Ligand SMILES: Nc1nc2c(c(=O)[nH]1)N=C([C@H](O)[C@H](O)COP(=O)(O)OP(=O)(O)OP(=O)(O)O)CN2
């Protein structure tokens with residue numbers, strides 16, 4: 680089994696409703712995102728999934744979040760734009776693009792010391 684990982688980032692603002700602390704106030708982050716795909720087979724040039732292809736899909740998805748006020752995005756309107764929900768959104772949006780391999784996890788770093796990983800397990 681091969682684990683293929685790419686990283687990207689985006690900047691966005693959010694506020695956590697009902698948090699009862701500073702994070703309830705409008706604030707922003709440079710979010711870092713890590714995606715892990717698992718592949719059992721390699722193609723004829725020994726690639727599981729091309730980093731470039733994976734980064735292209737991820738970039739398209741992150742462009743829907745970049746420089747946005749996340750609370751205004753439909754996906755988060757009934758929840759909260761926490762790292763948990765951001766990771767789930769990226770996972771669910773990326774999954775249909777991954778053929779022949781398995782999207783394993785999406786991790787979101789809200790700060791350099793705070794990370795959430797979403798998997799379907
Ligand atoms: N499980 C989660 N906990 C928190 C989330 C979250 O999305 N999931 N989000 C926040 C806030 O948005 C906050 O901006 C991030 O909190 P934190 O990592 O504590 O950021 P700090 O810069 O305050 O970190 P320090 O290391 O304490 O300086 C809160 N919790």
Ligand SMILES: [Zn+2]
Pocket residue numbers: 693702706707708789
């Ligand atoms: Zn925050």
